[in-house]
Amino acid sequence: MNAKDMETRIKELEEALETANARKARKPKESKPCHCGCGKTTFATFAMGHDAKHKGELLRSFDKGDQKAAADLINHGWYTKEQLDDREFVVNEKKAAQIEKAIKSTEAGQPV
Ligand SMILES: [Zn+2]
Numbered sequence: 001m002n003a004k005d006m007e008t009r010i011k012e013l014e015e016a017l018e019t020a021n022a023r024k025a026r027k028p029k030e031s032k033p034c035h036c037g038c039g040k041t042t043f044a045t046f047a048m049g050h051d052a053k054h055k056g057e058l059l060r061s062f063d064k065g066d067q068k069a070a071a072d073l074i075n076h077g078w079y080t081k082e083q084l085d086d087r088e089f090v091v092n093e094k095k096a097a098q099i100e101k102a103i104k105s106t107e108a109g110q111p112v
Pocket residue numbers: 034035036037038039040046047050
């Protein structure tokens with residue numbers, strides 16, 4: 001990039017910044033529905049405390065194998081893909097242990 005290009009680029013950036021500032025100044029703060037779907041309005045993404053509620057719901061869905069919930073958890077910045085993979089592994093391990101236990105008690109002739 002030569003000096004002329006740089007000048008042009010800076011000019012473009014300055015204009016973009018001005019536009020962004022003008023837009024920000026004009027737009028009044030609007031309330032919007034809470035992201036969790038409760039129907040309340042909020043100036044943030046969530047009504048007070050509803051992020052925790054939403055997170056809990058997403059985790060429950062994720063544990064049932066809902067991949068959309070996984071994407072949302074990552075989008076919110078609450079979990080990384082790696083953390084969710086670890087979680088899935090632990091959940092599956094527990095499931096496997098439960099099934100093994102059920103099989104054993106069946107084999108032993110005890111009611112499940
Ligand atoms: Zn809510």
